[in-house]
Amino acid sequence: MTDASAAPGRPPRKRDSAATKQAILDAAREVFTRSGYDAAGMREIAGLAGVDPRLIGRYFGSKELLFTRVVADAYAGHLMMTPEANAETARSLLTDPTRAHQDGMLLTLRSASSERAAEIMRESLERNFQQELADALEGPHAASRAAVLVAICTGVQFMRNVLHNSALADGDPEVLAEFLTKALNAVAVAPPAAK
Template sequence: MTDDSASTGYMSRKRDAAATKQAILHAARTVFTQSGYDGAGVREIAGLAGVDPRLIGRYFGSKEQLFTRVVEDAYADHLMMTPETNAEAARALLSDPTAAHAAGMLLTLRSASNERAATIMRDSLERNFQRVLADELAGPDAAARAALLVAVCTGVQFMRNVLRSSELVNGDAGTLAVYLRAALDAIAAAPSAPAAE
């Protein structure tokens, strides 16, 4: 038994909704990463997945909803940057990224010019990363400090892994990690109470 794709000339596969959804998601991650939101087409994604384009609508509703799901998956794995974890976070930020992290950065850069895509990515970052980080920070202005930490994290990753800054790529990782940890700690640690006047 085959799904609807068999009757329209697409790859024949046994009826398996979960496998079909995964094939679509995998293809969508590839196409959105390569082409960005505006350059990605539903037919291209379906073709790469080997399914009828109508199945994207059936399982995900629309290109926008499919992009939202891809972004949620891409942003699911993130660093904690608290005083207790900043030494590890600094080392990770100054190391070569995993394939998934590199793809997530390219997905973000290539889709950010689309206003709707930018909104989807911002919402995911704020809901799944920034808010979780803020909940771990002691002291005042935790949400604002979490946003600054996310910005520092993103900036370091962009400069090192996309623009390939020579100092960040070729410099002594141990020394750089000491400086980066100090910067992260300066934001993450609860600020001291202001001196009374």
């Protein structure tokens, strides 16, 4: 059975709610990443997904809720910055510029000017990644240290994968990873107890 509500000019999509939902999410991620939250249109997302725009409302409720889901997916699969993981995290940040990392950064940058989008992104980051990291850190001020660790890694990603900073993009990855590991450990390792 096929979906007669597919966008004009596109072949009808077979009725498969999971596939339709995923097509909408993929299209939404592409459009939000390219245009940002405010400029992204539901018709554009539906057209790219090959579905009737009404299906977006049916599956996700609203543009805001769709963006919330896209953000959650974009921020998933994060790296941990705990003392035992920092060497691997540093190497990954400096040698593995995946498309997902770059898209997540561009989605954030292009949507941050929207007050509501910034709020959604902040809540997602703090509620999921930052909280998980804080729970994994030992010692005092874990939430503050987690926020600083996220900021360090975000800065490295931005400088390397978006601005293409030549020292980070072309430098010796082993040397850079050693520096970054030390920076991460300076924050991640619990400070000694005050006497």
